[in-house]
Amino acid sequence: MNFKQESEFNVNSSSLKDIRNFARDLFEKVEELNDYKEELVLALAEAAQNIVKHAYKNQPTDDLLKVIINYNEKTLMMELFDKGNAAIPENIKPRNLDDIKAGGLGTFFIGQIMDEVIFKTSKIDWVNHLILVKKF
Amino acid sequence: MSYKILEENNISTVYLNGEIDMDVTDTAKEAILPLIEAGKEVHINLKDVEYMDSSGISVLIESHQKATELGTKVILKEISKSVLKVIMMAKLEQILNLG
Numbered sequence: 001m002n003f004k005q006e007s008e009f010n011v012n013s014s015s016l017k018d019i020r021n022f023a024r025d026l027f028e029k030v031e032e033l034n035d036y037k038e039e040l041v042l043a044l045a046e047a048a049q050n051i052v053k054h055a056y057k058n059q060p061t062d063d064l065l066k067v068i069i070n071y072n073e074k075t076l077m078m079e080l081f082d083k084g085n086a087a088i089p090e091n092i093k094p095r096n097l098d099d100i101k102a103g104g105l106g107t108f109f110i111g112q113i114m115d116e117v118i119f120k121t122s123k124i125d126w127v128n129h130l131i132l133v134k135k136f
Numbered sequence: 137m138s139y140k141i142l143e144e145n146n147i148s149t150v151y152l153n154g155e156i157d158m159d160v161t162d163t164a165k166e167a168i169l170p171l172i173e174a175g176k177e178v179h180i181n182l183k184d185v186e187y188m189d190s191s192g193i194s195v196l197i198e199s200h201q202k203a204t205e206l207g208t209k210v211i212l213k214e215i216s217k218s219v220l221k222v223i224m225m226a227k228l229e230q231i232l233n234l235g
Contacts, residue, residue, distance in 0.1 A: 013159035016189075017157070017159070020155075039221075045157065046189060046190060049157070049190070053158070104190075105194070106189070109189075109226075112225055
């Protein structure tokens with residue numbers, strides 16, 4: 001089964017649950033994704049959380065963020081678009097796990113779960129474009 | 137997320153429930169940290185936590201560190217499968233007290 005679905009969400013912490021539910025509903029429909037559902041939902045939600053925390057620094061905004069989930073030929077692509085502060089990919093690094101501290105784990109989780117993480121900043125109408133890829 | 141606290145002798149058990157993400161971490165901290173600051177041993181029951189992200193893990197780390205600093209302890213009890221998976225992904229199973 002192949003699918004592509006997109007939706008837009010408010011940029012705030014209350015939207016994270018809606019983003020998770022949007023993804024869960026899609027993954028439940030595809031047998032090969034269902035087994036990885038919670039990990040994939042976690043990766044997507046961590047990426048969305050990073051937009052709220054870092055691209056918008058937790059500040060209220062009327063902006064929306066867009067999520068596109070595309071499953072085709074056994075490849076899942078989750079894309080997030082936002083208009084917050086431009087991300088500097090070189091500065092986005094997973095935390096060293098030997099350094100036990102609160103925070104900084106989200107990027108590490110994304111890297112553990114996904115096969116590829118691609119940052120783009122040139123998309124028309126958006127500032128940041130993050131692509132998370134998992135091959136099955 | 138919702139929570140309840142049960143006090144027995146000098147042990148406070150915080151039962152967390154639902155999904156723990158950045159939207160509810162302040163509530164979780166407000167429930168847990170004052171108990172630790174009061175010098176109590178705190179058990180955090182995670183049986184009914186269906187989802188936890190890095191923000192939730194941060195609450196567990198902060199609670200553990202605060203307890204260590206104050207000479208008491210935080211023990212995680214009845215950890216749900218989904219939460220355990222995230223704790224292990226973060227390689228924290230040897231750091232946090234899993235009871």
